[in-house]
Amino acid sequence: MKQKLESLLQQAVTALKTQGILENDFIAQINLERTRDVLHGDFATNLAMMLAKPAKLNPRQLAEKIVAALPNDALISKVDIAGPGFINFFINPDSQFQIVKQVLDAGAEFGSSKIGVGKRVQVEFVSANPTGPLHVGHGRGAAYGSAVADLLAAAGFEVEREYYVNDAGRQMDILATSVWLRYLEACGEVLPFPSNGYRGEYVRDISANLHKKAGDAYRRASTLVMADLPADEPQGGDKEKHIDALIDRAKTLLGEAYKEVFQAGLDEILDDIKDDLAEFGVSYQQWFSERSLMDDHSVEQALRRLDAAGYLYQQEGATWFASSRLGDEKDRVVVRDNGQTTYFASDIAYHMHKLDRGFDQIVNIWGADHHGYIPRVKAAMQALGADESKLKVLLVQFAILYRGDEKVQMSTRSGEFVTLRQLRSEVGRDACRFFYVMRKSEQHMDFDLKLATSRSNENPVYYVQYAHARVCSVLRQLDEKGRQRNPHLGMENLNLLTEEQEAALLTTLSKYPETLERAAVNYEPHQLIHYLRELANQFHSYYNAHQFLVDDEKLCNARINLICAVKQVLVNALSLLKINAPEAM
RNA sequence: GCGCUUGUAGCUCAGCUGGAUAGAGCAUCGGCCUUCUAAGCCGAGGGUCGCAGGUUCGAGUCCUGCCAAGCGUGCCA
Numbered sequence: 143m144k145q146k147l148e149s150l151l152q153q154a155v156t157a158l159k160t161q162g163i164l165e166n167d168f169i170a171q172i173n174l175e176r177t178r179d180v181l182h183g184d185f186a187t188n189l190a191m192m193l194a195k196p197a198k199l200n201p202r203q204l205a206e207k208i209v210a211a212l213p214n215d216a217l218i219s220k221v222d223i224a225g226p227g228f229i230n231f232f233i234n235p236d237s238q239f240q241i242v243k244q245v246l247d248a249g250a251e252f253g254s255s256k257i258g259v260g261k262r263v264q265v266e267f268v269s270a271n272p273t274g275p276l277h278v279g280h281g282r283g284a285a286y287g288s289a290v291a292d293l294l295a296a297a298g299f300e301v302e303r304e305y306y307v308n309d310a311g312r313q314m315d316i317l318a319t320s321v322w323l324r325y326l327e328a329c330g331e332v333l334p335f336p337s338n339g340y341r342g343e344y345v346r347d348i349s350a351n352l353h354k355k356a357g358d359a360y361r362r363a364s365t366l367v368m369a370d371l372p373a374d375e376p377q378g379g380d381k382e383k384h385i386d387a388l389i390d391r392a393k394t395l396l397g398e399a400y401k402e403v404f405q406a407g408l409d410e411i412l413d414d415i416k417d418d419l420a421e422f423g424v425s426y427q428q429w430f431s432e433r434s435l436m437d438d439h440s441v442e443q444a445l446r447r448l449d450a451a452g453y454l455y456q457q458e459g460a461t462w463f464a465s466s467r468l469g470d471e472k473d474r475v476v477v478r479d480n481g482q483t484t485y486f487a488s489d490i491a492y493h494m495h496k497l498d499r500g501f502d503q504i505v506n507i508w509g510a511d512h513h514g515y516i517p518r519v520k521a522a523m524q525a526l527g528a529d530e531s532k533l534k535v536l537l538v539q540f541a542i543l544y545r546g547d548e549k550v551q552m553s554t555r556s557g558e559f560v561t562l563r564q565l566r567s568e569v570g571r572d573a574c575r576f577f578y579v580m581r582k583s584e585q586h587m588d589f590d591l592k593l594a595t596s597r598s599n600e601n602p603v604y605y606v607q608y609a610h611a612r613v614c615s616v617l618r619q620l621d622e623k624g625r626q627r628n629p630h631l632g633m634e635n636l637n638l639l640t641e642e643q644e645a646a647l648l649t650t651l652s653k654y655p656e657t658l659e660r661a662a663v664n665y666e667p668h669q670l671i672h673y674l675r676e677l678a679n680q681f682h683s684y685y686n687a688h689q690f691l692v693d694d695e696k697l698c699n700a701r702i703n704l705i706c707a708v709k710q711v712l713v714n715a716l717s718l719l720k721i722n723a724p725e726a727m
Numbered sequence: 728g729c730g731c732u733u734g735u736a737g738c739u740c741a742g743c744u745g746g747a748u749a750g751a752g753c754a755u756c757g758g759c760c761u762u763c764u765a766a767g768c769c770g771a772g773g774g775u776c777g778c779a780g781g782u783u784c785g786a787g788u789c790c791u792g793c794c795a796a797g798c799g800u801g802c803c804a
Contacts, residue, residue: 511798623763675751
């Protein structure tokens with residue numbers, strides 16, 4: 143409908159050009175909007191005001207010429223010129239009714255578009271370190287990321303969802319060492335636990351499983367483990383030096399077996415994360431291992447490419463990437479003075495790998511605390527000779543948890559956190575997903591557990607689901623009264639839908655495709671939530687104002703068709719967000 | 728200090744890429760169940776859009792400068 147109007151306007155502009163009012167080579171951008179006030183019709187354009195200057199006419203005069211040049215079309219019942227030069231379009235009611243048929247004919251497909259057809263997009267999200275279970279902060283990234291991916295898919299893009307697994311590096315060594323130490327405790331050894339180790343209960347669980355499976359195979363005497371270690375922080379030492387020494391000790395004492403302990407920890411946590419996400423309705427095509435970039439020498443290769451391009455230099459025993467030449471605020475180390483590559487070096491290789499896979503667009507969804515990281519990654523892409531605009535980084539602010547007025551502290555290290563799993567079991571998946579994407583991603587978000595866990599009517603997800611359940615209930619009532627639906631009769635009598643609430647619903651239904659499209663291209667799933675609330679609101683108003691199951695068969699079926707269309711759109715939008723549409727509540 | 732993000736009703740947030748009289752939900756107040764689910768509906772009150780300039784037909788939206796909050800500013804990941 144909107145596209146049709148835009149093309150009519152384009153024709154009018156062309157006509158003005160042939161009349162000599164506009165320069166022939168002038169390119170007019172048509173800006174057509176939904177009106178906020180019904181008095182202004184259904185659509186409005188500011189075209190006359192935009193073109194007033196180049197046409198050297200005042201906006202209202204020009205508007206008249208545009209209207210005169212506008213081809214006739216059955217779609218439009220009236221065109222007005224208003225205010226400083228707005229052109230308002232009133233849509234013919236007969237064409238408004240057609241939306242009901244369009245929705246019911248298209249079914250689950252209604253709303254999806256083809257704007258992304260032929261374009262491959264990769265969406266990488268969550269990618270939390272596998273050093274512990276996902277917490278509520280990751281939950282927001284998961285809900286947001288999967289919604290963005292699903293929106294893009296609905297817009298016709300070929301979408302690949304990916305999780306980058308940080309299975310290399312010091313944090314993982316700390317985890318492996320923590321697992322081993324708890325394992326030693328399970329064996330009966332007595333030894334202190336490092337202040338910088340992972341103290342969460344889940345580490346004990348992993349160790350217990352390891353002990354059950356492997357017996358005392360990895361047991362070493364605590365005296366050997368603790369011999370000549372630098373002091374831990376509570377004892378006046380340095381906790382970093384202490385933990386590093388412990389890691390070295392684990393590697394020395396275990397030898398090749400260290401890898402088995404390491405792998406046991408990684409596997410168990412990663413399995414838990416995969417499981418957790420699957421239950422949350424989040425799926426991936428690809429779990430990409432950081433370690434694989436080292437094993438297949440991608441990191442070395444990436445560094446060689448940077449070197450060949452003249453972006454690497456040596457200083458103080460380390461190798462630096464001259465990212466400041468490409469917009470970063472300072473240069474970055476890629477190989478440490480101890481010969482180990484940094485996390486950033488892996489990330490350069492990872493993005494090189496993404497580029498090589500030929501995506502048209504690469505979307506990274508990061509926690510907002512990583513924002514300082516964007517310039518250096520973009521710098522790396524440029525240094526690799528790639529178009530950095532292919533990369534879109536979307537930042538998600540962490541959700542700040544409250545229990546009533548009290549802020550809940552979270553730290554994976556200390557083990558004090560609320561996991562995504564806990565949150566889901568308390569709030570339920572539907573409310574979880576709804577809450578997480580309700581807000582714009584870069585908004586700070588207060589997540590009050592007390593409120594979210596209270597199963598009260600304050601919860602907006604119930605409001606939307608209730609609308610769906612009510613439609614289902616009406617259909618059940620129809621059946622119980624021994625009456626039959628006659629969709630065909632309803633379709634022929636859509637013009638009986640003349641109530642104020644019916645007109646509002648027709649308009650809102652017709653807005654769904656453009657809402658979906660806008661939400662997709664802007665990466666803003668919250669727009670879909672707002673749409674759902676509006677649609678549910680209008681349906682509830684309608685429900686209260688009018689009876690659907692009236693004696694008049696024609697009117698009754700027309701109304702049933704309308705609410706079935708509402709039901710369909712509710713289902714389409716909710717299922718996109720992986721939220722249930724219950725038949726009864 | 729510098730950088731990024733945010734600042735809209737008592738609270739939590741929208742505001743369709745610069746449009747017409749700034750909107751929802753909670754909360755407060757007043758109404759609506761012998762008729763399809765009251766987890767609902769209808770109505771009322773509540774605003775210097777952080778502050779000050781600027782750009783133009785027109786600014787919550789764009790530019791500049793302040794103010795405030797969060798985050799970042801590792802040879803951690």
